[in-house]
Amino acid sequence: MAQPERPLSPFMQYRWQYTNTLSILHRITGILLSLSFFVLVYWLAAAASGPERYASALATIGSPLVRLLLVGGLFSFSFHLLNGIRHLFWDAGYGFELPIARKTGWAAAIGAVVLTVVLWSVLGASLGGAA
Amino acid sequence: MSLRSPLGRVLGLGSAKGGSSHWYSQRVTAVGLVILGCWFLASLALLGAGAQHAAVISWLHSPFSAVMALLLVAVTAYHAQLGLRVVFEDYIGDKGTRLVVLVALKFALVVAALIGILAVLRIAFGAQA
Numbered sequence: 414m415a416q417p418e419r420p421l422s423p424f425m426q427y428r429w430q431y432t433n434t435l436s437i438l439h440r441i442t443g444i445l446l447s448l449s450f451f452v453l454v455y456w457l458a459a460a461a462s463g464p465e466r467y468a469s470a471l472a473t474i475g476s477p478l479v480r481l482l483l484v485g486g487l488f489s490f491s492f493h494l495l496n497g498i499r500h501l502f503w504d505a506g507y508g509f510e511l512p513i514a515r516k517t518g519w520a521a522a523i524g525a526v527v528l529t530v531v532l533w534s535v536l537g538a539s540l541g542g543a544a
Numbered sequence: 545m546s547l548r549s550p551l552g553r554v555l556g557l558g559s560a561k562g563g564s565s566h567w568y569s570q571r572v573t574a575v576g577l578v579i580l581g582c583w584f585l586a587s588l589a590l591l592g593a594g595a596q597h598a599a600v601i602s603w604l605h606s607p608f609s610a611v612m613a614l615l616l617v618a619v620t621a622y623h624a625q626l627g628l629r630v631v632f633e634d635y636i637g638d639k640g641t642r643l644v645v646l647v648a649l650k651f652a653l654v655v656a657a658l659i660g661i662l663a664v665l666r667i668a669f670g671a672q673a
Contacts, residue, residue: 440631447624450653454617454660460604461663461670464597471594490581497574504571535589 435518439496442489449486452479487532492525566626573623580616587612601667610668614661621657625650 427433452474459470473479499517502508508517547564548557587609591599604610628649636642 443624443627444631446620447628450620450624451656453620454656454663457613457617457660457663457667460597460600461666467597467600490585494578494581498578501571501574532585536585538592538594 431515431518435496435521438492438522439500442493442496445482445485445489446493448482449489452483452486484529484533487536488525488529491528491532492521495521495524495528566629570623570626573619573626576615576619577623580612580619583612584616601670602672604664604667605672607668610664613664617657617660617664621653621660625653 456470456474459467474483499508499521502517508514548559552558587603588595591603604613629646632642632645632649636645
């Protein structure tokens with residue numbers, strides 16, 4: 414059955430590429446950081462409620478599920494920070510040329526992974542590791 | 545912050561909503577969070593292994609740390625509200641649901657921010673560990 418050539422809606426033919434991957438990652442990491450914000454508030458409130466409450470809060474924060482969220486939070490912080498700086502430069506009118514945008518995109522992605530490893534090695538113990 | 549020209553305002557032209565103010569606030573808070581976020585992770589590293597209770601208390605007893613922590617909580621909540629709002633607006637089509645979710649989002653972040661601010665103030669003005 415021969416179908417006549419019809420125009421496709423743009424989103425149907427949109428090729429998956431690094432630009433939309435990084436854009437989606439910026440959103441996902443933003444959502445993860447918002448969740449991590451609630452952990453920060455929980456941690457501060459526990460510290461204000463005295464040593465016993467604080468100790469039990471650290472045990473909760475050190476539980477595997479929350480630690481997983483915090484590792485995701487550290488990656489999110491790293492990526493959202495680096496890609497966010499990229500966004501700020503765009504807003505100021507710099508870095509739109511495709512070769513530059515591609516380079517800064519890769520720099521943000523690889524830099525985020527490196528920064529996560531560095532941050533985890535420095536902060537892993539503070540983030541409920543020794544609790 | 546309005547990007548409308550004075551002439552446009554007099555003639556009643558342009559958007560009736562606050563898109564440019566949202567956009568502008570998102571950027572200003574982003575710049576602030578670059579500094580505040582890096583400060584917080586550096587502080588966390590300095591607190592050392594396990595972030596002992598006494599270390600956290602004496603850390604927030606310093607006026608500088610307390611002000612930075614207050615700013616971190618307030619600016620993060622505001623920036624998160626601005627960002628999550630756009631995500632919800634994009635994916636929730638139904639206007640009634642969207643309104644409820646956006647109000648709930650604001651409510652949750654304001655409550656969380658107040659809890660965080662109160663906690664920092666309690667430690668800052670509380671007894672030295």
